[in-house]
Amino acid sequence: MDFWSDDGQGARQVSRFIAALDRSVDRYGQDVILRRTVGTANRVSIDCPCRASVRNYDPTQLAGTIQQGDSQVVLSPTDIDRVQWPGPEPIQSPPRATDPRIPRVTDVVVIGGRSRSVVASVPFVVNGELVRVELQVRG
Amino acid sequence: MSLPSVVTLIAETVTTAVTGQQFTAITGLTGVSVMTLEATFAGTGGSTAYVVIRSRLSSADTWREVARFDFSAAGAKWASLTSASAAVAAFSALSADSVLNGFFGSEYQAVLTSTGTWTSGLMTVKAHVR
Numbered sequence: 001m002d003f004w005s006d007d008g009q010g011a012r013q014v015s016r017f018i019a020a021l022d023r024s025v026d027r028y029g030q031d032v033i034l035r036r037t038v039g040t041a042n043r044v045s046i047d048c049p050c051r052a053s054v055r056n057y058d059p060t061q062l063a064g065t066i067q068q069g070d071s072q073v074v075l076s077p078t079d080i081d082r083v084q085w086p087g088p089e090p091i092q093s094p095p096r097a098t099d100p101r102i103p104r105v106t107d108v109v110v111i112g113g114r115s116r117s118v119v120a121s122v123p124f125v126v127n128g129e130l131v132r133v134e135l136q137v138r139g
Numbered sequence: 140m141s142l143p144s145v146v147t148l149i150a151e152t153v154t155t156a157v158t159g160q161q162f163t164a165i166t167g168l169t170g171v172s173v174m175t176l177e178a179t180f181a182g183t184g185g186s187t188a189y190v191v192i193r194s195r196l197s198s199a200d201t202w203r204e205v206a207r208f209d210f211s212a213a214g215a216k217w218a219s220l221t222s223a224s225a226a227v228a229a230f231s232a233l234s235a236d237s238v239l240n241g242f243f244g245s246e247y248q249a250v251l252t253s254t255g256t257w258t259s260g261l262m263t264v265k266a267h268v269r
Contacts, residue, residue, distance in 0.1 A: 038150040038151070038152065038261065038263075039150075039152055039181075039259070039261040040152075040259060041258075041259035042181035042182065042213075042259045042260075042261040043261070044150050044179070044261060044263045046147050046150055047145075082143050083143040083144075083145065083146055083147075084143070084146060084165050084166070084167075085147075086147070086150075087146070087147030087148070087149070087150055087165075088147070088148065088149060088162035088163040088164065088165060088248070088249060089162060089163055090151070090160055090161070090162055090163075091160075091161045091162060091163055
């Protein structure tokens with residue numbers, strides 16, 4: 001096999017990663033809302049209802065920026081893509097370098113009716129495709 | 140991919156005047172038969188602001204205007220696009236606060252135009268599709 005040709009295996013692997021995460025959050029996760037607020041004095045919220053795995057950090061993980069009470073939220077890109085969150089952005093040239101689907105530290109996740117601020121956002125990209133997002137949330 | 144319930148077509152701050160600012164498209168909305176649009180505008184001090192919602196059948200086709208919301212002050216407006224049958228007609232640019240019914244493409248785009256300088260201006264259009 002040519003070293004540079006993966007015969008589509010990379011794309012299939014990405015699909016498998018996402019499907020496995022979808023099954024996992026569907027079975028063991030909970031409903032949350034990923035929310036971005038646009039505007040300053042006047043504001044509007046852009047919501048993405050999604051399934052997510054939410055868990056508290058283990059005491060051994062409390063180091064660095066992770067504080068007691070913080071939680072880890074694992075999201076699949078499937079729900080984000082379904083509503084195409086956070087919505088359109090002005091077409092600019094050159095296009096933005098960062099993936100707009102990746103939550104920012106100014107976003108919040110509503111878990112059980114409680115708004116929790118995103119402290120850190122880690123995207124997992126395989127073969128150029130977003131397959132998973134891990135958030136550290138607080139509040 | 141199943142249809143989402145609500146999609147945001149534009150949520151953008153408005154300050155200095157812009158003419159025909161295009162936004163990235165919402166794609167993959169096939170099978171829509173009804174679209175309820177809610178447009179809200181907030182802000183003071185400017186003159187006018189309007190947003191045109193355009194649709195096209197596919198990424199290879201031409202954008203067609205399907206809804207237009209005009210504001211000269213803060214407010215909220217809505218419109219419902221339905222799949223009511225219509226006679227053959229030519230496409231044309233929409234006049235203020237009007238819609239084109241029955242043309243449901245797979246992609247939607249907002250185009251923003253404003254005049255004057257708005258303070259805390261914010262234009263939003265969300266769509267409920269089914």
